[in-house]
Amino acid sequence: MKSEPSTFSIDDLAARRVEPWDGVRNYQARNNLAAMRAGDLAFFYHSNASPPGVAGICRIVREAYPDVSAQDPTSKYYDPKATPARPIWMLVDVAFVETFPRIVPLGELKATPGLEDMVVVRRGRLSVTPVTDAEWDIVCELAAR
């Protein structure tokens, strides 16, 4: 799950403990959100950072529900197509789990055998992407290195 740290970082999540992950306005990312189950773990990725990379881990504590910010004309996430009957956009609630001892930079993900098919590496501009169990383990090992 990507977030720009200047907007919301892993440290912000650590301070907030639980945060609604709103503002996803891409259908593929939304579908990936909807596939998440309570208790699932996710990587917290810092995008538009230097370096961009995986900063830590969070947990899904509430499964996908309507993102009503899409129905709020004053919200920066407003989408006039969204209605109460058809909210279109969803969000999940995530809880802080841990901050990695170091950021695992995108460049390292790209260079690590076993991660060449990781969706976040292949499809740069999708904010919520799936991670396989094997990829999960490799990234956690890199974080501890």
Added chain:
DNA sequence: GCCAACGTTGGC
């Protein structure tokens, strides 16, 4: 700040 890669919109 640039720009590649996508996604979305809307005319036809």
Added chain:
DNA sequence: GCCAACGTTGGC
């Protein structure tokens, strides 16, 4: 339904 124009994301 096609596709050109436009907007957004995010690495660099």
